[in-house]
Amino acid sequence: MTIDFNKAGDITESYSWSTLQDRLRDSIVSTNSSVAVSFDTTSSTLTNATGFVVDAENGIILSNRHVMSAGPSSHKATFFNNQEVPLQPFYYDPEHDFAFFRYDPAELKGIKPRAIKLVPEKARSGLEIRVIGNNSREKMSVHQGELSQLDRNVPEYRDSAYESYNDMNTFYYQSSTSSKEGSSGSPVVDVAGDAVAINSGGNFYSSSSFFLPLQRVKYAFEFVRQGKIPPRGTLQTVFHHQSHVKAELLGLTTELAASEGIDKENSTGVLTVKKVVPKGPADGVLKVGDIVVSVNGTVVTGFPELFEIIDGAVGQNVSLRVFRNHEFTTVNATVQDIYQVTPTRALRLGNSILHELSFQEAAARGSTAVTGIKINNDYNGMFSSADLGRRRVITEINYKPIPNMDALIQLLQIVHYDEPLVVKVRDFKEPRDEAVIVAHFPQVARPNALFTRSLETGFWSIEPLKLPLTHSPKLDAVEAEFSINEDNPENSAILSTASDIAARIQQCSVWIEARPICPANGYNAAHARGTGLVVDPQRGLILCSSRLAKNPTSNISVTFGAMRISASLAYIHPLYPFAFVKYDPALVDCTIPKLELSRPSSRLDVGDSVNIVTGTQSGLVCSTAAVSERCMLSTYACKWCLEQRFFNIEQFSLSPLPAQVGSDIGLVCSNDAIQGLWLCLPTCLHCNTICKNVGIDISLIRPSLVQLQTSDNIPAAPRVLDVEFKHQSLAEARALGVSSSYIKYLQKLSTAAQPILSVNRILRVRSPEIPSLEVGDIILQVNNCHVKHMDEVACFDTSEVELLIIRKGQEMTITIPTAPLCDANIRKVICWAGMYLQEPFHTVLHQSVRLASNVYMFMFDSGTPAMAESYHDNMFVVEIGENAIYTLDEVAQVAKLLKDPKQTGFNADIAENKGFRSGTVPGRDVKIRVVLVNGDEVVKSIRTNDHYYPAWQLVRGPRIDDKWVYKAI
Template identity: 50%
Template sequence: MGRSPSWDTLQDRLRSSILSITSHTALPFDTDDSGTSFATGFVVDAEQGIVLSNRHVMGPGPSYHQGTFFDNQEVALQPMYYDPEHDFSFFRYDPSELKGPAPKAIRLAPWKARSGLEVRLIGNDSGEKMSVFWGELSQLDRNAPDYSSPNSCAYSDFNTFYYQASTSSKGGSSGSPVVDVEGDAVALNAGGKVHSSSSYFLPLERVQYALEYILRGEIPPRGTMQAVFQHITYTQAGRLGLEQSAAAQQGACIEGPTGYLTVHKVLSEGPADGRLVAGDIVITVNGAPAHTFPDLARTVDASAGSSVSLCVFRSGEFATVNVDVQDLYAITPTALLKVGQSYFSDLSFQFAVCSSTSLAGVNVFSRGNGFISPSQLNGRSVIHAVNNQPTPNLQALMDVLRDVRRGEQMVVHAKSHTDPRDEAVFVTSCPMADLPALLYTRSVATGFWSIEPFAGLAMPEGTDRPGSLPRVAGSEVDALCKEMSEAAVSSTDVVSGVRNSIVYIVAQAICPADGHGNNQRDGGGFVVDKRRGLVLCSTAVVSNPTSNITIIFGGTVRVHATLAYVHPLYPIAFIKYDPALLCDGLGPAIAVHDMPLTGGTGANRLTIGESVTMVNAACSGIAEVHEAVVSYRYLISTASCDACYSQRFFNIDSFELSLGSAAAGIKIGAVCGKDGGVRGLWIKTPRCTHGENQTHGVPYIGVDISLVLPSLDRLRVSDTPPDAIRVLDVEFCRVEFSNAVALGVDPSHMRSVVQAAPTARSFLSVEKVLSVRPAGLASLEVGDIILRIDNKVVYWIDDIACFYDRESVDLTIVRRGKEIVLSVPTSQVAGSNTRRVVFWAGWYLQEPYQQVFQVASRVASQVFSFVWEFGAPTAIDASIFDMFVTDIGSDAIQTLDDVVRAARRLKSSDRAAFNDRVAKNERMPGGTMPGSNTKIHVVQLNGEDVIESVRTNDHYFPAWQLVRGPRIDDEWVWEEL
């Protein structure tokens, strides 16, 4: 006689059937964003290698997955099928890949589910293997949980019951089997409440229905009326006026079921629009009682492409309505267009239900650059028209974009998905130099997505050099520009001179670099050399060196520009445009003026109490004038935010202005003295890359114009960036006179400082040493007080903060109470003018920049990465970032050239063949994608060595590089490796 099954042996019996799943969502699609997650699945057919998990584990978009059995055997999982509506999906692995015993399939037994049934939830909770939770099924007729929030459309199931039980499972348990004592699955774990022990299980009736088709190699028929139903109790129906006896006469079954289905939502322009109304209570479908979701689903799925007849109770009366049933797959998106970091797809049924809108328009999600930026649209939105041409679907949008050239302006009409009143009409353009536009198409047979270049957004015809925008000449705009220029020439005062040099700048980043991600920045700037086409702006505008830059002159003319130079120490940048584009006969006849700069000596610094006039480059380059007073001067050093490693400001003697609230929000302003020239800049500083905090604690700083002029002078005579900047590589603070004597400073030095700067009451002292010099080489130490440099009294930080081409300086200092003289070598500053970025396995790799050297314990190589792409192979361990790469496989890595050689060596030879098979919809045995297993060795900023293994994905994450030449007007060039 056989022994009865017991819970004690359940885990041993099931462990071979359960997998931990690592899911990589490569691109944003539908309601999902890209990213990496961990979950559970279990084998439901061992012969074909079919694994059941959740839809939200697989995701509807381009993705790839890895499964690990309990005995640590790994298999590649093919995203075989996901239900367009319900939270389940099927993966496939190749059983021949397994070297050990074959797993046993867990039987689906939806008929066993009953209230009070004791169950176990077995999975990989929080990434831990074989976590087991006890529970007892309570509710069997709960409506599907809604995971969306008022401001987002997260995936949520509907038109199905859910089971509820109390367990303490959390993330990682998604896709776990909910089993009875005999080891049969009675439900699929799907979700739960964060702040309670309530878990939600998906019933398996429709899962089993789909599996029967999947095992035969078929797609399960699925139908929809584009309506959402909810379950209500008999008591709730009675309150709505429905009597049980009357319902029974219409065919309702009042024994067994616990209530009715009622219409919750009907999508406009869908099959049920005008036929079903919210609040309708369903009595029968095609003459049969339909009290439960399975009753309704069986009939609707069987009627895809035809119609059904529903008897409903509406406003106290019974009515019979005929509703067409649409093929659910016909409204499930299978294509994705990627332009830069903007992603476009058809609006899905899920999205339409979440936002209560019709299935019309193109869903757009922007993470950064592209022709739609996050600043223009808030999160996910729906585009309804481009260039006044309706875009009801992705194909219509692509038809419009095929006739649009890069750099051409487009008018976009869009709405927020969460608030139909949030409507926007704006002008935008696709950047000139950018990553290629790609079209992804899903293969039904494999679940993978083929990739092909999008035949649209071509470069303008007749472009004489990469990046030049289409020219507009001989038009009314041309005449208007000329009139505006003539009016500007007639003004001669300093405010007008500044006003006539103002331009408006828009910068779109191509990819992450120098501590900054994919972003768009905009703000004002000033023309400082119209002959060379040089414009001065804040690094808050061009924070990323890979930016595509557009300059707008006079609010009328748009000209492409390049990033000429970013100062490694100060928050200033120069951009360059081609002056020929503004010449009469070649382009719009608009004249620009050089900003009137005043001298470059320290003696011309602004002083406390001095009255100034600030001319602000406001929105679209329109000038605003504010009267102000220099209220304070203070020393700024390295940023307090150590999490960013983006550009910081190093030893600046800044000034503060007394400005009213009307001047709030200024990104750059020219501070004009009474002598008739610009003597300073009022600059907005860049934000942290991980939040809204400013990099040094204050949003604006005043910078003397003397800090700008040395770089400008070099740009005026050279076509290459002036990177020959040297520093003492320390940070300074001020020591008040009251403490200086106690530290050993002779009082006579106080008199010398006051004579040099009458308002001075302090010395400069070393606060932090940023790099340790080799033994025997003279260097500064923390606490050193600086008295003189080259026998000249030091008070202003400008005297010792930044040197040009000086390899050493003579300093008189006080150290430990003694006055000494040192000849201190200076250090070359690593420029913030990155000209190469390599993308491999999801990492953005570049040479280290200045702020990295300031915080790194050791510089292990000249290859640094601070960010990886979401969903990429290298994103598995989220704790590994901000690091130097030293080894990729068997290749030692010291330079970016080493990375390129390693990427080409590891590149899969069957990538093109794989893409071709996916495009032809050919069936594949498993989920192996083109790529290579390789070891990586990295060194984190704290000096810790980390060794990991990854499998690259050459299909969704091919290696490429962006390279820019050495000249200040060279363009970025994209190249696949």
């Protein structure tokens, strides 16, 4: 059959289903959206869906609102010939699930799409339809079906802590087409190729698909094609469609309905009031359960008639006749402009994303007034210590009401940076769920910025929000005492009883909170908190578990009783599971007592009786136990994040276990001094491992503590043999070639249960020319000294060591060079195109086939260019563009060269409604070459986005009390 097209390129005649796909394929596009900032009902993410051309001359594409997202985002469309064009997110409906993109028709080459007409009046029950889109990212998937229901109420999508968009106040069509993700935004067409609906959702537990009718879409389209904003009104009320049978149960009999002109023959039901938003235009006017009969004298039995009137009466009074309490009554309400309750600004403050609560969330997800500031994304932000969900709304700060963004910005002009904020929040789904929390500005964070959406262009401008945040005056300094119990007995203070130990430790215990600034060392976990022990109050040194320092970029705060001060992460030991935090002693207004550490040569042995003091923020628990076992500690790296693992550590176990097994840090004390630590090991979120506590000797901590007490610089990384050891039984050692005389010598040692050490695994392969250990080698001596403990071969301070070993049954002496252990105390992280780059840490080198470069990418942010094009993390970057990359400094230099000059003035253009019509934001297409951990080489192309994802770096000086500094590249 021949098909004719009108001047605008609209399909006008019907044809067979067999040719439908060929005729429409140039009009269907695949949409790719990168959501930069969590906003309203969407989170930062990537979406792949469908759109279709509705105006070929002006380059207008129709898709879903949830495809475009309400927040800052960038988009592109891929046509059938695989040509990609950038999209301008021109308009999304503030209530319904549709949106319009724009592209520049001049950018298309070799393809001429024809507009698909919007014909909502064709929809009828039983109509045979086709859904043409990109189902599950498969291009041009076609699903057939029939419209089975035209008056379905809106589907209720997931209801969880991370709320998604949900439509309201409209009918939905239903059909069994089995369309899945990727088909969102697909046209629902009849045999003539006209769109009768748009695919919006589905039921994963059945084959049902849900389509949005086109009445309000077509209404908005007439304004959009003229470059205007469609007038949209609201009563801040959610209506629900009920059958006539349900209406009779509510008292509206057939006779009463007929008296008001409600004809059952031409309608399937009536509209009832489901929800009235407090303080809205209909609050006190309409009531839940009211049956709407007519508006301004026009009988309404469905959503299209009702909202045709409301959209045409913005700012005007409307007269609603409703059935309530078995009688008819007339009420009046003023129609509000829905754009007034649709937020267009977002504030990044202290790493949190805040914006005004929208009518969409207040009505569809809750039953609360459209007022207050929603905490949309607080991952590692300034409110994260309170563990708030995404349904929380700020109503007060420092006892002052915060109804909107202007009130929040005004309040921020008068607060101190280092003073706590008293914040009152409520759950907008459960208004009675209120809480008062204390929030703190982080020491270091991404710059505060205000995102503003232009209604005329759809683009978001980003302007720095400069706040006059000042510091409060410092407290008076109080001097404290400290001493280490060395070999001189006169320096030792006897801790004779368990209660005395607990009393002293209670005064030395502090509460530590760590909030990561950005991902680092393979970690991007939420903020960590736990206990620490002040070990040097004069220097301001606190000992804690490395669980609190998994991410070295963290903002650290320390609480002394009723005082909270900022601190810095002084040192993370790269091999052992402990760390030191540094604070300014001048800020502490209390006296910290001294703690006595055991002599360097002291060591706990099996059978020793000890006192253990453990606890949490709520208090300490003191108990007695005995050392039950000494064995090797070995953990394994997660294959996803390659977090720090621990090896070559000899731990001790206690029996019975301390009462507070999950305590971050505890002290193991004998009658005269502290001899060990009871530490909680870091856990990995991917593995869902249970927190494990281990005991380690205090002798492992002493060298690091002494270095921190005598120098302001980071201690040098220890040198290791790059192998993992294990204990070997004496019987196995004899079979492997250890002499009987050496075994008899070991049996005389009081600590010798399993004293033989052998090589279990080679961690990093060395060049064949360099002498190295082999798997199975048994270590007998180090530098002519017999090996009695694991500590003697774990790490060294010399460039080489002489070893007496047993290899293949033969005794031999070899000299092996040591290698510096990769330092966990990184001083720089670069974020480029959304990917986080740093120097590789030791777990990466142990898992990698080769060190391709000194630039390691372990993570990327959601919705970023890196996520859009990269399906791998844990890789080495070796080339960006045509530039070879080996160091982080080279990455920074290349990032500067790749800056798009269009970025200058882009914000100003948006503010003046001069944003690029096609949606091109500053950025470049860049080829990158990477090497995966397994050695595979991959080449990718990334489209950078200098507007939403500018390059930046986080740097820190070499001193232990240096702070992290954020710098734009």
